[in-house]
Amino acid sequence: MAEIALHNLSKTYDPGLFKKKVKALKDLSLEVAPGEVFGLIGPNGAGKSTTIRLILGLSRPDTGKILFRGQPPKGETIQRETGYLPENPYLYDHLTLRELLAFCGRVSGLAPQVCAARRDELLAKVAMSEFQNRPLRTFSKGMLQRAGICFALLHDPSVVILDEPMSGLDPLGRKIVFDLVMELKEQGKTIFFCSHILSDVERLCDRIGILVQGRLVRELSHGELLEQTRSEVNLVLSPLNEKQQAALESGPGGLSRRGSEIIYSLPPEELASAMERLSSLDVRVLATRGEKISLEELFIQTIEEHAA
Numbered sequence: 608m609a610e611i612a613l614h615n616l617s618k619t620y621d622p623g624l625f626k627k628k629v630k631a632l633k634d635l636s637l638e639v640a641p642g643e644v645f646g647l648i649g650p651n652g653a654g655k656s657t658t659i660r661l662i663l664g665l666s667r668p669d670t671g672k673i674l675f676r677g678q679p680p681k682g683e684t685i686q687r688e689t690g691y692l693p694e695n696p697y698l699y700d701h702l703t704l705r706e707l708l709a710f711c712g713r714v715s716g717l718a719p720q721v722c723a724a725r726r727d728e729l730l731a732k733v734a735m736s737e738f739q740n741r742p743l744r745t746f747s748k749g750m751l752q753r754a755g756i757c758f759a760l761l762h763d764p765s766v767v768i769l770d771e772p773m774s775g776l777d778p779l780g781r782k783i784v785f786d787l788v789m790e791l792k793e794q795g796k797t798i799f800f801c802s803h804i805l806s807d808v809e810r811l812c813d814r815i816g817i818l819v820q821g822r823l824v825r826e827l828s829h830g831e832l833l834e835q836t837r838s839e840v841n842l843v844l845s846p847l848n849e850k851q852q853a854a855l856e857s858g859p860g861g862l863s864r865r866g867s868e869i870i871y872s873l874p875p876e877e878l879a880s881a882m883e884r885l886s887s888l889d890v891r892v893l894a895t896r897g898e899k900i901s902l903e904e905l906f907i908q909t910i911e912e913h914a915a
């Protein structure tokens with residue numbers, strides 16, 4: 608049974624009189640299995656945070672349903688079972704980090720000794736032990752992010768939902784959080800996260816969904832991603848006439864357009880014969896691109912294909 612199942616969710620925001628309604632999600636369906644790491648990626652405004660808010664019951668869908676372990680989620684189940692890091696954690700400014708975590712432990716019903724042990728462990732992991740007695744209003748963006756991570760994980764939730772966990776972190780902070788998420792994955796936690804840092808998504812996720820303008824336009828398992836991003840030579844070609852295009856389309860490799868560029872993609876072993884074919888067709892190669900399609904390129908291709 609799926610840990611989280613979203614069935615045909617739609618969500619429209621109505622910003623008020625004379626303002627255009629925003630269709631943030633359109634018929635979104637996806638499932639996250641227990642112990643799976645699911646990465647939802649998409650351009651700004653694609654609907655990622657909206658999806659998270661719906662999963663957590665912080666906002667209601669217009670249509671569709673959400674199931675948590677096969678049941679409509681109840682507030683206390685979500686609170687107990689999930690840990691949530693929002694995109695911009697809003698934490699109580701006047702508390703110190705230590706006070707915040709003590710408060711969080713009490714609300715979650717943790718015994719004081721358990722809470723103290725979890726607090727010390729998490730603070731050490733995100734390298735924040737030395738700042739625990741400082742009020743949160745004195746924290747930088749990256750420090751708040753690390754504090755938010757401790758807040759989300761203190762009660763040892765089985766499902767972890769992270770909205771841009773690397774936001775505002777320096778390279779060392781990013782590595783710390785990356786390692787922490789990897790550790791959660793190894794512990795078998797179910798993780799749902801959104802990030803614009805695609806190299807992290809690629810390394811951490813068992814499955815990736817690409818959201819464009821509120822629609823899930825592509826879903827890939829890690830294996831499918833490796834297959835998609837296998838080695839490939841991308842040649843940027845001079846403009847093609849119909850005859851040249853037809854000749855190239857009938858041979859190995861694929862033609863696609865990226866912006867104004869015409870790209871001819873083929874496996875490296877086909878390169879020599881392709882160059883001969885291009886020369887005989889009088890097609891010029893303007894540039895040769897990276898030999899591996901990165902998730903970044905796949906992401907941009909997908910957005911260009913689906914953006915209206």
Ligand SMILES: Nc1ncnc2c1ncn2[C@@H]1O[C@H](COP(=O)(O)OP(=O)(O)OP(=O)(O)O)[C@@H](O)[C@H]1O
Binds near residue numbers: 620630631655656
């Ligand atoms: N409370 C709101 N009222 C009106 N429109 C909203 C509201 N919240 C989000 N939106 C709109 O819904 C769409 C989806 O927003 P959402 O925050 O889910 O996108 P996102 O994918 O998380 O973007 P980002 O990557 O920039 O964080 C956007 O067009 C946004 O402007």
